[in-house]
Amino acid sequence: MMSIACSVYIVTLNCAAWLEDTLNSVTDFAEVIILDSGSTDQTYAIAEKFANVRISHQDWQGYAAQKSLALAQCQFDWVLNLDGDEVLSEALKQEIITTIQADQIDALITPINDVFLAVPNSKHTKKHAKVRFFRKSRGQYDLENKVHENVLIDGTSVRALGDIYHYGESSIFIKVEKNNQYSNLKAAEKFQKGKQPSVLKLVLVMPVTFLKSYFIRRSCFNGWRGFVNSMINAFYAFLKEAKLFEQHLQTKNKQRNDR
Structure with a gap:
């Protein structure tokens, strides 16, 4: 079988738990670029088992910047981005092949199926x-997004x-820990x-x-x-607003102390 004329690029940090499944889902793509930011698990050993994979190190630059650097290494004009805890479905792979052959559009907006606590979303969930x-x-990252x-x-x-199946939220602990980290970054970005910050938003954003998550997104x-x-999604939204208040408070306190 001929390889798919498309580069896959992935940024990793200790993704060994899922990486083999990720790479197995893209074995027939022409090349897979992995930019790793310092894994201490079996990430390198797993990557080196795949003939179409090239892995290298890059100190962490932030999500958008790191992916931009990985994208720059891709040799093909058609590119696919996966995270190290994601698996490409066979249905999406066939759509990618068809899209490359038709050569009529510039991008696919791909649904992400979050496998929360080892179970995929219901088919009714948005x-x-x-x-x-x-x-x-035709594509580039918005580097202002942290x-x-x-x-x-x-x-x-x-x-x-x-x-694309996302397996990284394998426990409540991991999801909450990620949201704590992400809310720091989003508050800093804002x-x-x-x-x-808005008191009204602080009060209303969680309910x-x-x-929205439970009923509108089903x-x-x-x-x-x-x-x-x-509930975790709601608390994440609350944390982003609360930490924006915290950022402003810390800045005011620093300005007061500098006087």
């Missing part, structure tokens, strides 16, 4: 989606039908952009986010897992 497959010549990085496409994007179809996931 999945979030991102541009993950695109023409390298987390939840996104690719900006100069061209035509179409929503894909097939999923502060740097001059965003002012509003819960309702996590209610995921049983008790959906309820837990929606």
Whole structure:
């Protein structure tokens, strides 16, 4: 079978628990670029088992900047981004092949199926989606985003039908820990952009986010897992606003002490 004329790029840090499944899902792609930021697990040993994989080290630059550096190493104009805890579905792979052959659009907006506590989303749940497959010549990262990085496409994007499966949220502890880290970054990003904290948003953001996650995005179809996931999502939204207040308070205190 001929390889798919597409580069896959992945940034990793201690992703050995899922990486073999990730790489098995893209064995027939022409090349896989892994940019690792200092793994101490079996990430390198796993990567070196795959003939189409090239792994190298880069000190962590931030999510968008790190992915931009990995993207720059890709040799093909069609590129696919996966995280080290994600697996490409067979359905999405076939869509990618068809898209390359048709050569009519510039990107696929791909649904991300979060496998929370080892169970995928219900088919009735509304999945979030991102541009993950695109023409390298038509896409670039918004480097101002400190987390939840996104690719900006100069061209035509179409929503894909097939999923990318995300396995990283394998426990409540891991999800909460990630959200604590991400909320730090998002609060810092908002502060740097001059965003002012809002008492009204601080009060309302948690219940509003819960309702959006549980009912509008239909996590209610995921049983008790959906309820837990929606509560954590709501608390994450609250943390971002609370930490923006904290940033402003720390700045005022520093200015007062410097006088």
